[in-house]
Amino acid sequence: MPWCPNCGIEYTDNYKECPRCHMDLTNEPWETDIELEKAYEEANRNRKRIIRFASLTIALIFTIFVLFNIALFLNILQLIFYQNHGNWLQIKK
Numbered sequence: 001m002p003w004c005p006n007c008g009i010e011y012t013d014n015y016k017e018c019p020r021c022h023m024d025l026t027n028e029p030w031e032t033d034i035e036l037e038k039a040y041e042e043a044n045r046n047r048k049r050i051i052r053f054a055s056l057t058i059a060l061i062f063t064i065f066v067l068f069n070i071a072l073f074l075n076i077l078q079l080i081f082y083q084n085h086g087n088w089l090q091i092k093k
């Protein structure tokens with residue numbers, strides 16, 4: 001939609017110049033639209049950054065959880081083995 005840079009009034013597409021001040025109409029986006037677009041892009045960037053950080057944190061916590069479970073499982077295995085056969089590092093007499 002073309003608009004008058006002098007009056008700031010928006011007109012339909014069949015207008016080429018402003019009927020009030022006879023200035024050429026422009027199709028440039030409004031200053032506020034550019035500001036809004038910049039703000040939106042900034043918010044989008046921040047959201048992507050937060051999502052990336054959150055997924056990395058979740059991946060890290062999950063890895064620690066898995067490693068902890070493996071260690072726990074090995075400890076339980078060692079405990080069972082110890083109860084049945086004595087310390088597995090000791091050479092049997």
Ligand SMILES: [Zn+2]
Binds near residue numbers: 018022
């Ligand atoms: Zn005008």
